Amino acid sequence: MVTIRDVAAHAGVGESTVSRVINESPRVSPETRSRVLAAIAELHYRPNPLARGLSLGRCQTVGVIVPFFTHASAVERLRGVGAAMDDSRYDLVLFNVESPLHRSEHVATLHRRDRADGLLVLSLPLPPDELERFTRAQVPVVLVDTRGEGVPTVVTDDIEGGRIATRHLAALGHERIAFIGEDPDNDFGFSSSAQRELGYREVMRDAGLTVHPELVRYAKHDRRVAQRVTEQLLSQRVRPTAVFAASDIQATGVLAAARAAGMHVPDDISVVGFDDIEISSYAGLTTVRQPLYESGRLGAQLLLRALTRGETPGADAHVLPLELVERSTTAPPKRR
Amino acid sequence: MVTIRDVAAHAGVGESTVSRVINESPRVSPETRSRVLAAIAELHYRPNPLARGLSLGRCQTVGVIVPFFTHASAVERLRGVGAAMDDSRYDLVLFNVESPLHRSEHVATLHRRDRADGLLVLSLPLPPDELERFTRAQVPVVLVDTRGEGVPTVVTDDIEGGRIATRHLAALGHERIAFIGEDPDNDFGFSSSAQRELGYREVMRDAGLTVHPELVRYAKHDRRVAQRVTEQLLSQRVRPTAVFAASDIQATGVLAAARAAGMHVPDDISVVGFDDIEISSYAGLTTVRQPLYESGRLGAQLLLRALTRGETPGADAHVLPLELVERSTTAPPKRR
DNA sequence: TTGAAAGCGTTACCAC
DNA sequence: GTGGTAACGCTTTCAA
Numbered sequence: 001m002v003t004i005r006d007v008a009a010h011a012g013v014g015e016s017t018v019s020r021v022i023n024e025s026p027r028v029s030p031e032t033r034s035r036v037l038a039a040i041a042e043l044h045y046r047p048n049p050l051a052r053g054l055s056l057g058r059c060q061t062v063g064v065i066v067p068f069f070t071h072a073s074a075v076e077r078l079r080g081v082g083a084a085m086d087d088s089r090y091d092l093v094l095f096n097v098e099s100p101l102h103r104s105e106h107v108a109t110l111h112r113r114d115r116a117d118g119l120l121v122l123s124l125p126l127p128p129d130e131l132e133r134f135t136r137a138q139v140p141v142v143l144v145d146t147r148g149e150g151v152p153t154v155v156t157d158d159i160e161g162g163r164i165a166t167r168h169l170a171a172l173g174h175e176r177i178a179f180i181g182e183d184p185d186n187d188f189g190f191s192s193s194a195q196r197e198l199g200y201r202e203v204m205r206d207a208g209l210t211v212h213p214e215l216v217r218y219a220k221h222d223r224r225v226a227q228r229v230t231e232q233l234l235s236q237r238v239r240p241t242a243v244f245a246a247s248d249i250q251a252t253g254v255l256a257a258a259r260a261a262g263m264h265v266p267d268d269i270s271v272v273g274f275d276d277i278e279i280s281s282y283a284g285l286t287t288v289r290q291p292l293y294e295s296g297r298l299g300a301q302l303l304l305r306a307l308t309r310g311e312t313p314g315a316d317a318h319v320l321p322l323e324l325v326e327r328s329t330t331a332p333p334k335r336r
Numbered sequence: 337m338v339t340i341r342d343v344a345a346h347a348g349v350g351e352s353t354v355s356r357v358i359n360e361s362p363r364v365s366p367e368t369r370s371r372v373l374a375a376i377a378e379l380h381y382r383p384n385p386l387a388r389g390l391s392l393g394r395c396q397t398v399g400v401i402v403p404f405f406t407h408a409s410a411v412e413r414l415r416g417v418g419a420a421m422d423d424s425r426y427d428l429v430l431f432n433v434e435s436p437l438h439r440s441e442h443v444a445t446l447h448r449r450d451r452a453d454g455l456l457v458l459s460l461p462l463p464p465d466e467l468e469r470f471t472r473a474q475v476p477v478v479l480v481d482t483r484g485e486g487v488p489t490v491v492t493d494d495i496e497g498g499r500i501a502t503r504h505l506a507a508l509g510h511e512r513i514a515f516i517g518e519d520p521d522n523d524f525g526f527s528s529s530a531q532r533e534l535g536y537r538e539v540m541r542d543a544g545l546t547v548h549p550e551l552v553r554y555a556k557h558d559r560r561v562a563q564r565v566t567e568q569l570l571s572q573r574v575r576p577t578a579v580f581a582a583s584d585i586q587a588t589g590v591l592a593a594a595r596a597a598g599m600h601v602p603d604d605i606s607v608v609g610f611d612d613i614e615i616s617s618y619a620g621l622t623t624v625r626q627p628l629y630e631s632g633r634l635g636a637q638l639l640l641r642a643l644t645r646g647e648t649p650g651a652d653a654h655v656l657p658l659e660l661v662e663r664s665t666t667a668p669p670k671r672r
Numbered sequence: 673t674t675g676a677a678a679g680c681g682t683t684a685c686c687a688c
Numbered sequence: 689g690t691g692g693t694a695a696c697g698c699t700t701t702c703a704a
Contacts, residue, residue, distance in 0.1 A: 001448070003681055014691035019683055027689060048450045050390045051681030054696050059386055061429075068418055072614070075411050082404050082432045093397075094428045096418045112337065114384045114697090223618065252618050278408070279615050282559065282588050339697055350675040355699055365673060387697030390680050450681090 002043045011039035022047055053114070061091045062303060063116030065106055067123055067188065068096040071221055072249050073275050073292050077122050077144060080296025088304050090117070097124060100187050104130075111137045118303045121146060122296070125189040140306045144299035145192070152306075153317045154299045158192045161288045161322045162199020165244045165272045168286070168324055170207045173332045174242040174270060176215065177204065178233055180226060180254060181246030183218040193246040196274060200244055215240050219250060226253025227260075234261050234269075241333040242270035248280045248287055255283060255329065266331035276325055284328040291320050338379045347375035358383055389450070397427045398639060399452030401442055403459055403524065404432040407557055408585050409611050409628050413458050413480060416632025424640050426453070433460060436523050440466075447473045454639045457482060458632070461525040476642045480635035481528070488642075489653045490635045494528045497624045497658045498535020501580045501608045504622070504660055506543045508668045510578040510606060512551065513540065514569055516562060516590060517582030519554040529582040532610060536580055551576050555586060562589025563596075570597050570605075577669040578606040584616045584623055591619060591665065602667035612661055620664040627656050 004022075008015045013032060020028050021036040028036075039045070053059035064081055066074050078094075085092050093116060095106040103124060109115055111133045119134065123145040131148050134141045143153040169177050179200050182193035197216070204211050214236055219229040226245065230253060233240065245251035251273030258269050265271055273280060276289035298318060340358075344351045349368060356364050357372040364372075375381070389395035400417055402410050414430075421428050429452060431442045439460060445451055447469045455470065459481040467484050470477045479489040505513050515536050518529035533552070540547050550572055555565040562581065566589060569576065581587035587609030594605050601607060609616060612625035634654060 001681095004683095005681080008691095015682085016684080016691060016693090017689085020690090023683080029689060032689080046445065046448065048390070048448075048681050050386055050395055050450050051696090052683080054384070054386045054390055054698090055681080055683040057696075069415060079405060082430065086432060086434065086438075092430045092432075094418065094430055096422060096428075098422065102422075109382065112382065112384075114337075114386050223614075256618065278559075279618065282592065282615065282619070337697095340699095341697080344675095351698085352675060352677095352700075353673085356674090359699080363673065368673080384697050387680090388699080390682085390696090391698045391700080393680075 001048075002045050004045070004047070007036065007039045007043055007045045010043060011036045058113055058117045059115070060089060061093050061116045062088075062118050062120060062300070062307075063093045063095055063110055064120045064122065065095045065097060065103070065110070065124060066121075067098070068094070069098055070188070071123055073247070073277060074122055076277060076292035077296035077299075080293040080298075081120060081122075081300045082296075083293075084297045084300035084304065090304065090307070097188075103188070107133070110134075111139055113137070113139060118142070118307045120144065120299055120303055122299075123190070123192075125191060140303060142299045142303040142306075144295050147317070150315050152302050152315055154295050154302070154320065155317055156290045156295075156320050156322050158195030159199040159202070161274060161290070162196035162201075162244075162246075163203050164199075164322060164324050165196070165274065165288050166200045166203035168326075168330065169242045169244060169270060169272060170203060170209065172242075172270065172330060175209050175333075176212070176238065176240045176242070177209065178215040178217070178240035178243045179211075179246070180217050180219060180229060180233070180243060180250055182221055196244075196246045212238055214238060219253070221247055221249055223249055223253040223256070226250035227257045228253075230254045230257035231260065234258070234263070240269065242272070242330070244272050246274055248273035248275040248277045248285060251285055251287065251329075252279060252283055255285070265329050267334060270330040270333070272330055280325075281327070286327045286330040287325050289323045289325045295320055337384075338381050340381070340383070343372065343375045343379055343381045346379060347372045394449055394453045395451070396425060397429050397452045398454050398456060398636070398643075399429045399431055399446055400456045400458065401431045401433060401439070401446070401460055402457075403434070404430070405434055406524070407459055409583070409613060410458055412613060412628035413632035413635075416629040416634075417456060417458075417636040418632075419629075420633045420636035420640065426640065426643070433524075439524070443469070446470075447475055449473070449475060454478070454643045456480065456635055456639055458635075459526070459528075461527060476639060478635045478639040478642075480631050483653070486651050488638050488651055490631050490638070490656065491653055492626045492631075492656050492658050494531030495535040495538070497610060497626070498532035498537075498580075498582075499539050500535075500658060500660050501532070501610065501624050502536045502539035504662075504666065505578045505580060505606060505608060506539060506545065508578075508606065508666060510669050511545050512548070512574065512576045512578070513545065514551040514553070514576035514579045515547075515582070516553050516555060516565060516569070516579060516586055518557055532580075532582045548574055550574060555589070557583060557585055559585055559589040559592070562586035563593045564589075566590045566593035567597065570594065570599070576605065578608070578666070580608045582610055584609040584611040584613045584621060587621055587623065587665075588615060588619055591621070601665050603670060606666040606669070608666060616661075617663070622663045622666040623661050625659045625661045631656055 273287035520530040609623035
């Protein structure tokens with residue numbers, strides 16, 4: 001392996017001079033610089049990032065904590081992150097979180113500059129004390145799709161999202177509108193679904209519609225599970241004429257259940273989802289679109305900016321817009 | 337930041353002893369060990385991976401080179417990789433490849449032990465000389481969904497996959513079977529699609545069916561593009577009664593095009609895809625299933641095994657099974 | 673069984 | 689402008 005020492009010898013200069021050339025210091029004469037550059041090229045020299053990191057106290061790496069398996073939408077966000085990181089000099093290290101234990105483990109190791117220079121947390125709620133450990137350790141953190149004190153966040157207004165979806169259904173004339181979302185008591189503390197439910201309840205109340213308890217169901221963020229739950233929902237006495245699913249993944253499960261029950265969408269039942277993932281446009285699903293890809297990209301950009309400027313990023317919340325995408329799964333209810 | 341030195345001082349021992357404890361050397365007395373362990377716990381000490389890597393000559397990191405954006409199926413493979421790496425002590429560094437230039441860049445930096453201890457290449461063909469640089473640099477490489485000499489690979493038999501799909505359609509009685517795949521002249525040198533086309537052509541010939549040149553079309557690995565190409569296909573003189581799409585992403589485009597043309601699937605036209613991704617079961621797509629998740633998992637396992645044993649892994653090709661999944665997009669052609 | 677010290681490849685401070 | 693050298697935090701010989 002060729003080191004800075006070899007380059008120095010080959011170019012007939014000192015190690016520090018080579019280092020200066022590498023780091024583009026202005027305190028090198030043009031001739032020396034070109035001689036060193038030639039030596040570097042000739043020997044195919046590349047600085048050892050480990051040694052560099054040890055000396056510098058940082059490692060040119062951005063860590064991303066993400067519930068990779070739990071949330072399909074996380075992938076789309078991750079894509080945005082990847083895109084933003086592409087032109088940067090930072091490596092992207094993935095910390096997958098499958099369980100709450102997992103999360104604590106990663107958090108414990110990551111609040112030091114030698115693991116990652118900065119951290120991006122996707123969709124995962126972080127307790128305030130854990131969050132504080134990062135700021136104390138001077139590790140910049142950006143939160144995407146989760147809230148937190150004192151750090152920049154990229155979020156959407158989930159309550160408003162719930163309103164948008166429900167308002168759309170109510171405006172079409174629906175009265176028995178069901179809600180299918182994630183259990184508010186989930187292990188990770190995911191709260192988006194609960195927020196959307198809040199918006200749903202608010203609009204229902206304001207429209208003078210009653211939320212029958214049997215019309216609110218919880219299911220894991222998974223198509224098949226949502227399908228099963230919807231089948232129960234549809235087999236009961238009080239049938240909804242519309243369903244608001246807190247995610248598109250779940251909405252496709254609702255669609256499948258309706259189909260299996262011999263119901264026609266949207267004539268027999270309307271369905272609204274949330275996210276607008278790849279599958280949604282294919283399924284013709286009416287949904288509340290949130291900019292997944294963009295959220296990841298923006299989050300990464302904020303982090304990179306903080307990293308390159310060396311400043312702690314402002315703790316402002318960037319609220320990304322939500323938008324109703326009307327496709328073919330919603331229509332006025334049938335006349336009885 | 338607490339270092340090994342602090343721990344040593346706190347426990348009243350030498351640094352090397354602490355190091356031995358960390359690395360589970362047997363040459364430490366039980367009492368000393370527990371004293372050191374206590375100090376570690378008390379000070380919340382964690383070894384600096386950078387320093388450790390520099391000293392050790394490796395960095396406890398696995399690099400994954402993956403066309404993250406180009407191929408949707410890569411994500412599913414990546415999930416498998418993530419699962420396999422979860423219980424390991426290795427970090428997962430993502431190297432996204434969006435362009436051939438991108439690939440060369442990453443390859444250039446990665447053939448050294450200081451960037452990654454081992455490498456996983458997903459779906460990306462690597463020129464033999466680039467591959468050789470890794471083996472020369474003693475960096476273990478495992479190829480998933482690509483072939484290469486001298487390194488372990490995890491693949492499927494794409495030619496056979498093409499046969500399976502086409503045989504299914506031919507057995508149903510179809511004669512004018514179209515093929516939609518990726519352009520064999522693509523920038524990356526992806527060849528799976530071309531292989532599947534080979535299998536398609538072989539079965540067509542053996543069945544005495546002619547492959548009309550107008551019935552073979554190329555489109556990017558993208559639903560909308562595939563849809564556009566299919567629209568052209570369906571608007572021409574000789575209409576196919578069945579389409580074999582080289583990927584499910586493209587197959588959903590075919591489905592959308594047929595729907596837009598007012599055709600009913602499978603009555604008017606049959607469609608077979610390839611991969612069996614998440615969307616396929618939802619769409620009821622008949623497809624050739626390949627174990628995406630499993631391929632990533634196996635690849636990562638092979639790499640980890642090689643890494644922990646310190647041995648160069650055997651250069652054998654693990655061929656994963658392919659399987660026809662019959663759903664509701666294929667049926668015998670209508671009688672004319 | 674333990675500790676002192678050299679070394680891993682780099683950067684940065686201090687002389688010249 | 690440039691070179692020598694101490695540091696960065698760890699592992700690993702080598703002695704004791």
